[in-house]
Amino acid sequence: TPALVYAVESPGRDAGQQPGTTRRCNGQGQISWTMERPFWIIGLFGALLSLLYMATNIDRDLAELVCQRVHAPRNMATIPLAVEDVQGDRRWMDMHERYVAEAHDAAKSGGCNVLFVGDSLVHQMTYTKQWHDEIAPLGALNFGIGGDQTQHVLWRLRNGELAPDLSAKAVVLLIGTNNHGHGAREVAEGVMAIVEELENALPQATIVVVGVFPRGRAPNPLRDKAQIVNEILAEWVAERHRGAGGSEGEGNEGATAAPGGLVRLFDPFDRLPQLLDERGHISKEVMPDYLHFTSATYAYFFQTLMPEVRAALP
Secondary structure: OOOOEEEEOOOOOOOOOOOOEEEEEEOOOOEEEEEOOOHHHHHHHHHHHHHHHHHHHHHHHHHHHHHHHHOOOOOHHHOOOOOOOOOOOOHHHHHHHHHHHHHHHHHHOOOOOEEEEEOHHHHHHHHOHHHHHHHHHHOEEEEEOOOOOHHHHHHHHHHHHOOOOOOOOEEEEEOOOOOOOOOHHHHHHHHHHHHHHHHHHOOOOEEEEEOOOOOOOOOOHHHHHHHHHHHHHHHHHHHHHHHOOOOOOOOOOOEEEEOOEEEEEEOHHHHOHHHOOOOOOOOOOOOOOOOOOOHHHHHHHHHHHHHHHHHOOO
């Protein structure tokens, strides 16, 4: 026969009784203690915690999905960026501020005729005899800074170097060889972004986009990348030309109509074949460090480039 179990409510507390318990006694006089609070409350609380955890995870996953859709990976070569002053001498910013002042001075004097923009290959033009004897007298400004990448030039142009009323008639853009952390298409898109910036500020100017130069003594991956960048730019220029109503082979090769001006591509691989020997090597007489030009190389470059620049001048 099952033992009779009954609950006895105790108004006081027996020895060993814990607060919040009920004394149970069976028919044989054995006493035990049970909790008064129902276990279903604890179970419900646990279930609520589980649902909350699941909901939190779902919200997090949904947020990550939205972020991936809305914030798609961006091409950093097209996002303006100032160079960090890691050396602490402020040279980059000082050069930029000097260029801003030169741009404003030129604008006050009626503008400049030719604007050169880019990296060290542009800046070092000012060390040459051709610059001082032939190019500077045209009314030229040189806004080149060594080590610059496309995003740095974009930042400079958006922060004062394209002064109002600068009204340059021609722009020579040479940039891209320092974009080591970007793929060929990213570099090309960075160049395109600069061209669009120039077009917005100087709608009547002819823009000569100089492609990325070969570098390194012998053929190498960076040189291959440079050629791909130039091929992408050539297709972009040709597509713009077709969209503007031009036809293949019409006018200057690589020229494309822009609103009021032209965009021309100058591919050094095609236009300056003497940079490389028959094995595809660059000699120290052409580039002593296999990147920067000798005076003779600049003379060769200017001889081919400047007729296109002069054609844009009044």
